[in-house]
Amino acid sequence: MDSFNKMLARFEPQVLSIFRVVTGLLMFQFGVAKILKFPPGTPFEKVQAFSLFGVAGMFELILGGLLILGLLTRPVAFILSGEMACAYFIEHFPRNFIPLLNGGNLAIMFCFSCLYFVCAGGGPWSLDALIGKKG
Template sequence: MEQINKMLGAGEPMVRSIFRIITGLLMFQYGVAKLLKFPAGTIFEKVEPFSMFGFAGMFELTLGGLLILGLFTRPVAFILCGEMAFAYFIEHFPRNFIPLLNGGNLAIMFCFACLYLACAGGGPWSLDAIMRGKR
């Protein structure tokens, strides 16, 4: 068992970078859908730029892009964590207490994914690591 732990643990920094990139891409995708209306046919087609959903889209587009690049990963992830907690309690929680019934599963997952990244950092494949000279 120790050998398996050592083998899998060796890949942890790279997997953390991949996790950050994928989380950022998914957040970025929501920002694109809300602000740029792409792809067509999403539930976000009628989002106004200066509405609550519009401001959320601005956060997701800009901060999701920074997360993809790994630039200012910890503060960006912390802000996105708060945004997703806010989204859950404003949009989903009032519908029902149970996430499976209120549609808030993704908001909760994004919240805790970003909380993890805020605590763990962006990994070695990030602009943060390059700027610190740790790559």
């Protein structure tokens, strides 16, 4: 089992970068839906720019894009983690205590995924890593 763990551990940095990109893309899509109203037919079509959902969409659009690129990963992930915690407690928790029943599973996963990036950084395939090598 130890050799299997060692074999997989070689890929941890790259998988961290892939996980960051996928998480960023998923956050970014919510921002696109809320702010750019794309694709048509989402439940976010009536979100207004300066409403609570609109401001959340701006965070998700801009910071989700930065997360995809791996630029300022730790502070961006910190803000997004907090946003998702707020989203959970404002939108989901009042409906029901149990996440399966209140629809808050995704907000919880985003919150803790971003919290992980705060601690782990963006990985080797990030602009943070590229800038850090030049400095």
